[in-house]
Amino acid sequence: MALTRINPLPETQALVEEERYAEAADYLGFFMAYDYVGDDPAAQVIYQSIEDRRSDWRYQLDKLGEGLFNGSSDETIGQVASVTSDFLVIGDVRDLANQGMNLVHGEEVDEVLFALATLGLVATSAQMASAVGTGATAGAAAPAVAGTTVAKSSLITLKAARRLGKLPNWLKDSVITAARQARQTRSLGQLRTMLGDVNILAKTRGGLNMLENTQNATDLRRAARFADTFGSQSATLYRIGGTAAIDISQRAVILGKDTILLAATFGKTGLKVLDRVGTLKFTKFTSRSTKMVYKGDLLALIAKLLLSLPVWLLYGIIVFAAWLWTPGWLLSALGRLLKLRPQATP
Template structure:
């Protein structure tokens, strides 16, 4: 009986060892990928079109098609290209373009760069700032909600205009462009509250400096105060230059990822390597994009970007080369459903081994006890005889 038990234990141990080995070789080393949600670019770009977000759809499709590992002849790539062309066609309609320009200039709101450019053009004149102040004042008179930050930005814009006279005129111009971007960002309701709170504090100081510059115009003290204020707003100047190069949409995405004014420069550095695709990269590669880019570099981020934001996050754990190797390995194993079935079978063998080993151990212990009792009984019989 004991021999049979030992044989069964040996066989079970062999099966379990095999299961453990297979589990590690096939699954354990890629287990960190189990929670990666791979974005389907065809479905995602199609959903953007259905929502009427044609600019987002075209930008995303162009970005995805430009990534390493995407072959233009693949069926998926052809479908993404078809979505890109459809979104481009919608954006090319004159009625759409006219509506976006009007929205940008009159309301300061637009989904297109040319519409935002119209809004920026308005903001560079007193018209844009007065427009926003009048609108918020009408809200106040009608007992409607007043956007205090928009009003503050408009007031600061008028104040910055006062700083536009003198040696600091060049710097004030880029800051004014940054203020316009802040207005657009505020209306989008996607920018962190902390950024606006900090900007509000700095802009309040800017208004004071503008007041001093007005009373002491032309003096050295006034120029120094203006330069000091503009230095604190320097990230807005960086934002304005980046926006001029890559477009207003990219500038808005920079603000959406910036918790503080100082973060603006960090986000820009992470986005610049993506060039014309900067807006799409910032919008779609997840909350860890900037931090991972600083750690791994833009090339590694681009290498895994086609899989989506979860893939970018995993670069905090492994380099892109390892991630791509393991993704190929995981794809070769099976689909997710088969993956779960195989993993369950392996786990069952491992648990079965543990149970049988425990039972055999108990059986061995009981067998030893019985054998001892028999020997003890025989010794007692011999003594009594």
């Protein structure tokens, strides 16, 4: 009774009104894979209108400029422009120059962005050195090139997160510390171990939202595992379930990826039910719920409330309710039966 399908159209329309077309496409697209939305003519019209808007050349041109001049974008073409400028060192030099000008004019210097640009130059130097080594060793140094490329890509992602206000405080401190050490060692130090996880999040449209809510390196590792498991669907899955989605994803091998995605169409409640009862029972519940109709929302509200209670308390309520609602005559009969029961012979 606690399971109620999400209607994605109101949220999608709100995103469209805010001109967040890429997010709207991802969100609605997640639900279009299920018949109750995919077969809805209204959903089909909205989804097509979003795709038409995103394919318009003027929209694409705007997103290209957004990535090139602002260093961040929510669309692929803008992200490519942003990454390209940073990979060619232009972005790092630009950021260092901008922060230098702020210092000269007595304006606030973004220490984190300055540190990221510094680390970007270090990563670029390492990348060039690895490339030269690959040529000299006939490809033996290729893994080193791949590693430095991942590091560079991850630093670009951290820059975007900083500009959008999505870089968590714990990671800011790590970046500044790494930049100070890099000036002497010319290496990324301990930060390198986290850049691989950042790179995984970078491949997901909603990866920066997950990054923002991490509290430490362990959270980052869990978020990266979640994004790696669900790929392009992880952004919407996280939007629906938040940390509950990340928690349950750690058991994807046991529960099944498709079952977790199905549970998400019932919202965070669906994820909680799946986590509590397991795949087999959840599948039975969902097949049954499509055939049940309730008059009003009271029973569903009570069911969701009970779902949030600890298991031991829930069983206590059931036992108490059974005792309370048992007819008096039955209790009396049980009492007489116990009294009449013959005593054991010593």
